Amino acid sequence: MSSVIDAETWIGRSSGGTPVGVHHLTVDALLAEMDRVGVDRACVHHVVAREHDPTTGNELLLEAVADQPRLVPVATLLPHHTGEFMHPRDYRERLFDRGVRMVRVQPAADLHSHRFPLREWAFGPALAVLEDARVPLVIDFGLFRRAEPPWDTVAAVLAEHPDLPVILPEIQARNNRSLYPLLERYPSLVVQSQGYFVHNGIEDLVTRFGPDRVVLASGFPTKSMGGALFHVERALIADSARDQILGGNLARLLRLEDAS
Amino acid sequence: MSLCKDPPSNLALIIDAHAHLGAFRNFHIPGHDADGLIAAMDSFGIDRTVLSAHAAISSDVRRGNDETTQAVRAFPDRLAGYCVVNPNYPDEVAEELDRCFASGCFVGIKLHPELHGDYPLDGPGYQPMWAFANDRRLPVLTHTYFGGDRIEVIELLAQTYGDSQILIGHAGLDLGLDQVAAAVNDHDNLWLELCGALSFRGHVEVLAERVPVERLLLGTDMPFINAASQLGTLLFADLPREDIEKIAGGNARVLFERSALP
Numbered sequence: 001m002s003s004v005i006d007a008e009t010w011i012g013r014s015s016g017g018t019p020v021g022v023h024h025l026t027v028d029a030l031l032a033e034m035d036r037v038g039v040d041r042a043c044v045h046h047v048v049a050r051e052h053d054p055t056t057g058n059e060l061l062l063e064a065v066a067d068q069p070r071l072v073p074v075a076t077l078l079p080h081h082t083g084e085f086m087h088p089r090d091y092r093e094r095l096f097d098r099g100v101r102m103v104r105v106q107p108a109a110d111l112h113s114h115r116f117p118l119r120e121w122a123f124g125p126a127l128a129v130l131e132d133a134r135v136p137l138v139i140d141f142g143l144f145r146r147a148e149p150p151w152d153t154v155a156a157v158l159a160e161h162p163d164l165p166v167i168l169p170e171i172q173a174r175n176n177r178s179l180y181p182l183l184e185r186y187p188s189l190v191v192q193s194q195g196y197f198v199h200n201g202i203e204d205l206v207t208r209f210g211p212d213r214v215v216l217a218s219g220f221p222t223k224s225m226g227g228a229l230f231h232v233e234r235a236l237i238a239d240s241a242r243d244q245i246l247g248g249n250l251a252r253l254l255r256l257e258d259a260s
Numbered sequence: 261m262s263l264c265k266d267p268p269s270n271l272a273l274i275i276d277a278h279a280h281l282g283a284f285r286n287f288h289i290p291g292h293d294a295d296g297l298i299a300a301m302d303s304f305g306i307d308r309t310v311l312s313a314h315a316a317i318s319s320d321v322r323r324g325n326d327e328t329t330q331a332v333r334a335f336p337d338r339l340a341g342y343c344v345v346n347p348n349y350p351d352e353v354a355e356e357l358d359r360c361f362a363s364g365c366f367v368g369i370k371l372h373p374e375l376h377g378d379y380p381l382d383g384p385g386y387q388p389m390w391a392f393a394n395d396r397r398l399p400v401l402t403h404t405y406f407g408g409d410r411i412e413v414i415e416l417l418a419q420t421y422g423d424s425q426i427l428i429g430h431a432g433l434d435l436g437l438d439q440v441a442a443a444v445n446d447h448d449n450l451w452l453e454l455c456g457a458l459s460f461r462g463h464v465e466v467l468a469e470r471v472p473v474e475r476l477l478l479g480t481d482m483p484f485i486n487a488a489s490q491l492g493t494l495l496f497a498d499l500p501r502e503d504i505e506k507i508a509g510g511n512a513r514v515l516f517e518r519s520a521l522p
Binding site: 020021022037173174175176177180196197198199200201203204220221222223224225226227228229230231234235236 | 264268269286287288289290291292296299300303304437458459460461462463466482483484485486487488489490491492493494495496497
């Protein structure tokens with residue numbers, strides 16, 4: 001059995017956003033929850049990169065997880081044109097060579113996101129570098145409840161960069177009629193279990209598209225790591241498929257040492 | 261019955277107090293029929309589920325209530341029904357309630373004011389329902405949402421129909437935590453049903469601090485959404501085991517025993 005790997009966690013001091021829940025998470029607290037629940041490794045980003053400034057947050061992240069082999073750093077990217085963020089030609093030296101194996105973007109225009117077009121004319125150079133390096137891209141549109149991703153944007157990225165693994169979080173419960181045609185057409189598209197709230201959803205997706213299109217993700221500490229694990233562990237799928245979702249797929253995408 | 265009662269769902273009793281049944285126009289739901297629900301319940305360790313049909317809340321209410329009846333008759337030891345009333349047919353509300361409860365398949369009433377045209381909970385179309393629920397001391401589960409009635413309306417109904425038991429759906433997430441907690445503390449017949457609140461870590465722990473834990477009820481909204489992520493969040497909550505037992509099923513047993521949950 002592969003290691004259990006959580007594709008989506010964060011550390012740092014958050015503004016809160018809601019009056020309840022966890023607003024501040026340390027590396028030690030993250031590791032403690034992983035031990036309590038039974039997660040071996042976790043991909044992690046820094047909440048300062050999400051809420052404030054990606055350059056600052058990425059540095060805080062790399063410093064915090066430098067000596068933590070169970071934590072895989074996930075850098076947050078912006079376009080480079082304004083000078084707020086590094087040029088894509090520097091990704092390798094300043095991110096990948098320092099342990100970053102996955103990246104995330106928050107391109108939506110709402111007040112909580114980073115407001116940039118995920119299009120060739122703005123982000124194409126970055127996508128090309130990621131594709132060349134086979135570094136998976138998590139596209140976080142800040143979806144909640146009844147929202148849906150801008151599917152044409154997702155389709156364009158998948159079509160223009162077929163070798164770039166694209167991971168969608170928080171798809172919510174209502175988007176299979178848009179998601180399925182993309183899964184059919186683009187084998188590089190992967191779904192996070194986090195926020196994929198479809199009843200019998202993992203089961204149906206695995207039946208139709210195979211076991212390699214879903215990865216375990218929790219969104220901890222905003223969401224429950226135990227709840228995320230329960231979601232996958234009780235899915236009515238073959239154990240071999242479950243192993244892939246719990247860690248095998250992500251180990252392969254991240255090229256971790258235990259990838260089979 | 262082949263429940264998966266391995267840890268962490270090895271609780272004495274798990275009752276889902278908010279579920280549905282059948283297709284919904286707005287999105288694809290795999291395995292939304294009674295067989296699909298039972299398979300999921302078995303996998304998650306859920307003993308009993310109280311449900312209303314999507315057709316009843318969003319289309320022909322009689323057709324939907326009939327779907328619920330058929331599902332409960334197919335699995336009488338696992339499923340029980342909420343009778344849905346549609347306030348847009350005010351002259352049929354009392355008759356539909358009589359029809360539902362004569363069948364023996366229903367243990368409560370479900371209201372979805374949002375899908376019934378943002379109908380006010382205290383509007384005349386709901387009056388026969390409130391009288392019926394009050395007379396029979398029935399649970400009434402109401403959906404809550406940003407655009408719906410404020411908590412003050414629910415409080416007034418709880419006061420006016422003091423023998424009904426009002427379940428505030430989604431823990432009244434959109435109505436304000438402080439206001440909802442105060443209302444539950446002020447009215448013995450207000451309960452918080454947790455689906456939606458269980459989408460986030462930490463909410464149930466805060467609610468358990470702010471209101472009597474005996475007034476919190478597990479709900480999943482299955483198959484509208486996946487039940488595992490809701491139940492799993494409760495099972496791993498930072499609460500004493502006895503509190504999790506109460507929220508997962510003990511409280512619902514107390515509530516629904518009055519209306520003959522099988």
